[in-house]
Amino acid sequence: MFNILHVAAHSIFIITLALLLSLLFNGLERKLIARMQARIGPPIIQPFLDIKKLFIKENIVPANSIKWLFNAMPLVALASALLLFLYMPFAGMPPLLQAHGDLILVLYLFIIPPLALAIGAFASASPYASIGAQREIVLMMSYEFVLSVVVIAFAWLLSFSHAGAYAFSFDTLTAYPIWNLVDGIGKLGVALLLVSALAVFPAKVAKLPADISEAKTEIAEGVLVEYSGRNLALLLMAQAVQALAFASLIVALFFPWNISAFLALPSIFALIADFIFFLVKTFAIMFASLILVSAATARLKVDQAARIYIYYVFLLALFGLAFIGLDRLLVM
Amino acid sequence: MGLDALKRSLWVFHINTGSCNGCDIEIIAALTPRYDAERFGVKLVGSPRHADVLLVTGPVTRKMKERLIRAYEQMPEPKIVVVVGNCGSTGGVFYESYNLEGPIDKIIPVDIYVPGCPPRPEAIIHGLAKAWEKLEGMKKCKQQNL
Numbered sequence: 001m002f003n004i005l006h007v008a009a010h011s012i013f014i015i016t017l018a019l020l021l022s023l024l025f026n027g028l029e030r031k032l033i034a035r036m037q038a039r040i041g042p043p044i045i046q047p048f049l050d051i052k053k054l055f056i057k058e059n060i061v062p063a064n065s066i067k068w069l070f071n072a073m074p075l076v077a078l079a080s081a082l083l084l085f086l087y088m089p090f091a092g093m094p095p096l097l098q099a100h101g102d103l104i105l106v107l108y109l110f111i112i113p114p115l116a117l118a119i120g121a122f123a124s125a126s127p128y129a130s131i132g133a134q135r136e137i138v139l140m141m142s143y144e145f146v147l148s149v150v151v152i153a154f155a156w157l158l159s160f161s162h163a164g165a166y167a168f169s170f171d172t173l174t175a176y177p178i179w180n181l182v183d184g185i186g187k188l189g190v191a192l193l194l195v196s197a198l199a200v201f202p203a204k205v206a207k208l209p210a211d212i213s214e215a216k217t218e219i220a221e222g223v224l225v226e227y228s229g230r231n232l233a234l235l236l237m238a239q240a241v242q243a244l245a246f247a248s249l250i251v252a253l254f255f256p257w258n259i260s261a262f263l264a265l266p267s268i269f270a271l272i273a274d275f276i277f278f279l280v281k282t283f284a285i286m287f288a289s290l291i292l293v294s295a296a297t298a299r300l301k302v303d304q305a306a307r308i309y310i311y312y313v314f315l316l317a318l319f320g321l322a323f324i325g326l327d328r329l330l331v332m
Numbered sequence: 333m334g335l336d337a338l339k340r341s342l343w344v345f346h347i348n349t350g351s352c353n354g355c356d357i358e359i360i361a362a363l364t365p366r367y368d369a370e371r372f373g374v375k376l377v378g379s380p381r382h383a384d385v386l387l388v389t390g391p392v393t394r395k396m397k398e399r400l401i402r403a404y405e406q407m408p409e410p411k412i413v414v415v416v417g418n419c420g421s422t423g424g425v426f427y428e429s430y431n432l433e434g435p436i437d438k439i440i441p442v443d444i445y446v447p448g449c450p451p452r453p454e455a456i457i458h459g460l461a462k463a464w465e466k467l468e469g470m471k472k473c474k475q476q477n478l
Contacts, residue, residue, distance in 0.1 A: 041371055050341045057408045059408070220378040221377065221382065229408050
């Protein structure tokens with residue numbers, strides 16, 4: 001009984017922290033993009049103001065939509081995005097529900113928010129939303145390949161080097177950082193995997209150059225077109241949370257180190273140091289693959305984006321896998 | 333949490349009801365680095381469902397009348413209508429033209445008029461600031477049960 005209460009309290013803490021952090025990162029992103037465009041930009045707390053405003057707005061449900069589906073999907077999107085943080089290492093701590101889920105569950109949970117968004121868009125009966133939802137699905141099918149190659153490479157390598165350990169658990173991934181398992185050409189392979197995972201980032205969170213599903217000037221915000229008020233607030237929060245979640249997934253896979261392992265700190269300071277180090281790592285990932293890229297690029301067409309992901313990025317990931325394999329051959 | 337939540341976060345939907353594009357370009361100019369309306373939380377959105385402010389330009393041609401009403405009705409409450417330019421405010425040089433249904437306040441309730449042909453971007457931002465004041469007024473009326 002006590003254990004259940006403890007887990008519940010802990011997960012509420014993690015979810016609140018994740019929500020606050022992701023909105024803060026979203027504000028920072030808007031501010032930095034504005035600075036790069038020589039503008040002053042909105043205050044960093046702007047996403048909080050926007051969300052607060054959306055909650056007092058009227059919540060319109062279109063007359064010929066499927067109402068329960070239309071209203072349920074924003075909740076599903078936000079809930080599954082937030083649930084991710086219970087199964088992933090977050091803020092330098094091991095995942096709370098480690099015994100109940102692994103990397104494969106996390107990958108499946110990552111699919112739910114875009115899927116919920118697409119279903120909600122189809123349910124809204126708007127032609128713009130329908131176009132947006134189709135684009136979302138096309139894009140999702142093209143980048144999921146890349147992510148599965150990345151995960152397969154990790155599991156394959158770990159099953160060779162540490163045959164006894166469970167290769168898909170975050171515990172193993174944290175205990176044996178991938179860079180230490182390979183050398184020479186294998187390190188190049190891991191770097192290629194990292195680049196291809198980073199290339200997926202903009203498509204995963206629908207930011208430029210891959211904001212094709214909600215192209216504002218083209219299909220009137222696409223999947224979001226009929227959402228207003230509270231539902232829109234939930235969807236915007238889900239997107240922000242997904243961005244933080246994907247950044248922390250990349251951190252957990254490629255940069256699982258904690259700073260407290262290198263500095264001998266008393267436990268409370270170690271927690272704080274790890275937390276700050278986690279923020280620095282996730283922000284660096286976001287800055288490199290989201291903020292810089294979306295400030296510098298224009299929107300791709302959906303067929304261009306799908307071609308880039310299916311051909312080039314997928315090929316890049318496959319080369320990474322091949323290099324890692326080659327490295328294993330050289331070791332043996 | 334009341335109407336003052338709108339103060340630093342006004343999302344704007346822009347509709348052209350037959351304007352010559354002069355006002356529309358000035359609206360875009362208000363978003364450029366020189367004026368940067370986004371620092372006040374003003375954002376141009378692509379769907380009337382997301383909007384707090386309907387920014388209307390042009391003298392409303394016959395074809396656009398129904399569409400204007402429809403866009404207005406699609407916006408969630410609370411909402412504000414801001415007219416940009418002389419054409420929308422009075423009809424401007426097209427006053428009493430045979431093919432017009434406007435000016436805009438004959439069709440939908442208008443809160444703020446920004447005159448000019450075209451108005452400067454500063455004037456448009458000033459108009460949005462007036463929209464905040466109007467919402468604040470609505471809040472005060474609500475508090476005093478007026």
